[in-house]
Amino acid sequence: AVVSTQSTGVAKDFFTTTVLSKQRDLERLEASEPGKSFATFFGKSPAQVKSEKISRLQQEITTLSNEGEQAGDALVVASAAVRSDIERWNINKEKDCRALFSSLSAAHTDYYTNSIAVWQELVDFIDKE
Secondary structure, three states, X not given: OOOOHHHHHHHHHHHXXXXXXXXXHHHHHHHOOOOOOHHHHHOXXXXXXXXXXXXXHHHHHHHHHHHHHHHHXXXXXXXXXXXXXXXXXXXXXXXXXXXXXXXXXXXXHHHHHHHHHHHHHHHHHHHHO
């Protein structure tokens, strides 16, 4: 494969690790008691702050999951495109090599044909004298 499973795994692992980390944070936050935070100084209740944090974490988890799926899809498409480009390049390379060797062999054939003709003329010339 053009894109190794290791690099694909790294991309998956990044999103999976990040999502799992956010899910653990969400579980800890849901299990904890509402505490004092900086927002409570501005008149928000601790429960409201906790609720906002929970909803923000849930939104981040959803966003990261979607981004991970989109990145995986894009990786598959990019890998297929690169694979087809390499196959096309290999086909073109083979055609070019065949054409090159064909023209090289034709040039060698012409050279040796001409050499034989010149030697034959020389032999005929020597035989006449």
